[in-house]
Amino acid sequence: MYKVTQAELRPQHSGLSSLFSGSIATPEQPATDATRYAIFCALWAVATLFHMAQSRIYTSQLHYVLLTLAAFVVLSKPSSVVRLLALIELQLYEVFFSLPAISNHWLFTTFVNLTILQALLWVVIKKRSLQVDRAAFLRAFAPAVRLELLVLYFFVVLHKLNWAFFSPSASCAAVLYKAQHAEALLPNSPAFILANIYLTIAIETLIPLLLIFRKTRNIGLVVGLVFHCVIAFNSYNGFYDFSSMIFAAYFLFTGYNFSTTIHRLYKNSINSWFAFKQRFSQFTLSHTLLWTALFVFLLCGIKIISKISTDYFQIIWGAYSFLYILLFLLSLYKARQYFPTRLFTLPNAFFCLLPLLVFLNGISPYIGLKTESSFAMFSNLRTEGGITNHLFIPVSAQIFDFQKDMIEVVASSDTELQRIADEGKLITFFQLKNRVADVRPARVEYIRNGQRRTFELTSAAPNDELLHKSPSLLRKFMRFRMINKVDPQPCQH
Incomplete structure (x- = not known):
């Protein structure tokens, strides 16, 4: 790490001005790690807001309201460690409240949050002080988060290496391409759709490889930023929740020049705003007309935006992502260009824990554990029922039997199980027994291991396995997809 000036190490002040400390950075005087910490926290809070926006869950529960408020509180002073901890605490509460039904990006966010808490504990113990050095704090968690992002990309690509993903008639790449509604710009021919499948694999493989090496890192960032910016506009789903999380993680790969550019924009914007207010705050006819025109322009803009898109957060995402890319x-x-040194060097072997857990989460489908929230989103992957469509990982790699015990529900008095029967889906026995033990339906007919069986609540023995739930820890962390009885598997999250 290069030296910084005393001005850069100046204590931060309270309020919005604490976003950045010291004088404006230049290539000769780069932004400090304390500044980078504040920027990362701001981006992390923005990612939380986009997550809330995608699901429209701001006020459905009290903790969602608090989580939204916490994100804005962090944005008002991103240099604050206490505010970041409050945000993380609420994020973790929301995750454990929702498990096992959480999205892939929110689970990855959880791993990052746990890494940040791990780093905080490390810094406090090492310094034997609750006065946290934000620069040291950032340097403690950033290497592990970078490794976790590379692991995420590794499994995103690995899961797609199955024959269904390479089939134009079934591939999620084809489904999402059509949902992009880019017919006016790009062809919709079978050949181009097939090329898009291979292009998707190529881009998602190149991004992490380019990020690893210093000489190619900026290229990888540009490719990744543009790629995740574009897919966030897909009509199939609002992917800006995932993309905003990726943007925040990307920041840890950027050089100090990017922080300097953001610093300069922030300072110039604040100065320009105060100058504008000072100039036009006096009451005159021309000033009144100007403020009135600005107000009318704002109202017209809101009206136009509401007509352009029902998901106005896509417009907000467009402005945010384009500004991010432009500044970069x-x-x-x-x-x-100035980059952090030892990008992937962990401060202690203790920090291997979370990257290893991220790896375990990604490899779960291949060892017989969960298939949901394992980074296999939109991959067409199938590993259940003793059948796999993966190109080179065999079913014999599974060391757990959860996926081997598949059930076909024939009929049930429970509406959820009947829906599964009507759709002709297969589910694991793990799912069936926990559903039956939870709702206790009067009757369930199902096929297991080729045998048709009937469960009657009134005549079921007390020790019937369908009346006993799996251990709570397994139910909290294990979730499986429903699958079709015949391949190829459809595109699903």
Whole structure:
């Protein structure tokens, strides 16, 4: 790490001005790690807001309200460690409240949050002080988070290496391409759709490889930023929740010049706003007309936006992502690029724990554990029922039997199980027994191991396995997809 000036180490002040400390950075005087910490916290809070926006869950529960407020509180002073901890605490509460039904990006967010808490504990114990050095704090958790992102990309690509994903008639790449509604710009021919499948694999493989090496890192960031910016506009789903999380994680790969560029924009924007208010705050006819025109322009803009898109957060995402990419490209014009040293060097072997858990989560389908929230989103992967469509990982790799014990529900008095029967889906016995033990339906007919069986609640023995739930820890962390009885598997999350 290069030296920084005393001005950069100046104590931060309270209020919004604490977003950045010290003088404006230049290539000769780069932004400090304390500044980078504040920027990361701001981006992390923005990612939380996009997560809430995608699901429209701001006020459905009290903890959602508090989580939304916590994100804004962090944005008001992102340099605050206490505010970040409050945000993380509420995020973790929301996750454990929702498990096992959480999305892939929110689970990855959980791993990052646990890594941040791990780093905080490490810094406090190492310094034997509750006065946290934000620069040291960032340097403690950033390497592990970078490794976790690479592991995420590894499984995103690995899961797609199955014959169904390479089939134009079934591939999620084809489904999502059509949902992009880019017919006016790109062809919709079978050949182009097939090319898009291979292009998807190529891009998602290249991004982590380019990020690893310093000389190619900026190229990888540009490719990744543009890729995740574009897919966030897909009509199939609002992927800006996933993309905003990726943008925040990408920041840890960027050089100090990017932080300097953001710093300069922030300071210039604040100065321009105060200058504007000072100039036009006096009451005159021309000033009154100007403020009135601005107010009318704002109302018209809201009206136009509401007509352009029902999901106005896509417009907000567009503004946010384009600004992020523009600032990053501007930072590349600097004569010399400054990067953090030892990008993947963990401060202690203790920090291997969370990257290993991320790896375990990703490999779960291949060892017979859960298939949901295992980073296999939109991959067409099937590993259940003793059948796999993966190109080279065999079913024999499974060391647990959860996926081997598949059930076909024939009929049931429970509406959820009857829906599964009507759709012709297969589920694991793990899912069936926990559903039956939970809702205790009067009757369930199902086929297991080729044998048709009937469960009657009134005549069921007390020790009937369908009346006994799996251990709570398994139910909290294990979730399985429903699958079709015949392949190829449809595109699903």
